Amino acid sequence: MLQKEFTDNITQKLIARFPVFATTLHINQNDGYINYRSKKGSLTLLISTRAQEITIGFAATPERFDWHTHMDMYGAMSPDEKLKMAVELIENILSGKEKIIHSSVLGYFLTDNIDNIRRYQEKDEVIRILEWGDL
Numbered sequence: 173m174l175q176k177e178f179t180d181n182i183t184q185k186l187i188a189r190f191p192v193f194a195t196t197l198h199i200n201q202n203d204g205y206i207n208y209r210s211k212k213g214s215l216t217l218l219i220s221t222r223a224q225e226i227t228i229g230f231a232a233t234p235e236r237f238d239w240h241t242h243m244d245m246y247g248a249m250s251p252d253e254k255l256k257m258a259v260e261l262i263e264n265i266l267s268g269k270e271k272i273i274h275s276s277v278l279g280y281f282l283t284d285n286i287d288n289i290r291r292y293q294e295k296d297e298v299i300r301i302l303e304w305g306d307l
Contacts, residue, residue, distance in 0.1 A: 173251070179204040179221040182255055186219065189259055190266075193219075207231075210307035215272070215280055217265060217304075219258070224251075226258045228265075230272070230280040239281035268303035275299050 173181075183204045187194045193206045203222040210216070218237055220227040226248075229240025243254040246261075264270035265282075273289055274280050276298040283289055286301060293299055 176202040178224045182221050212307055214307040226254045238279045266304050272302045
């Protein structure tokens with residue numbers, strides 16, 4: 173599958189599931205990305221199809237991933253598996269089911285072990301556990 177086909181397929185399906193993404197889709201050199209700003213404007217959810225991968229991340233500024241993850245890190249290998257995992261993760265983020273960590277040192281990110289975050293907290297580091305709706 174060519175990059176353009178991958179991008180078109182994935183972005184069309186993401187927009188069908190999350191119609192609001194249609195207004196934030198950008199395609200550059202056949203690579204698509206979606207940037208979806210939180211209601212309060214504190215954070216942007218970024219979704220990219222570059223290199224035939226679906227990458228989801230956060231940015232405090234719209235065009236730069238501060239933190240990101242790839243769907244193959246969740247065991248998704250085929251385009252359909254990657255899409256399914258991406259939709260699940262996006263739904264969990266937007267619904268507040270997936271907690272978003274903000275560290276004054278590391279910025280915004282997700283974790284599957286919140287207790288571990290506290291264990292490695294630096295002396296002056298401020299850590300907040302947030303939901304998408306808080307941002």
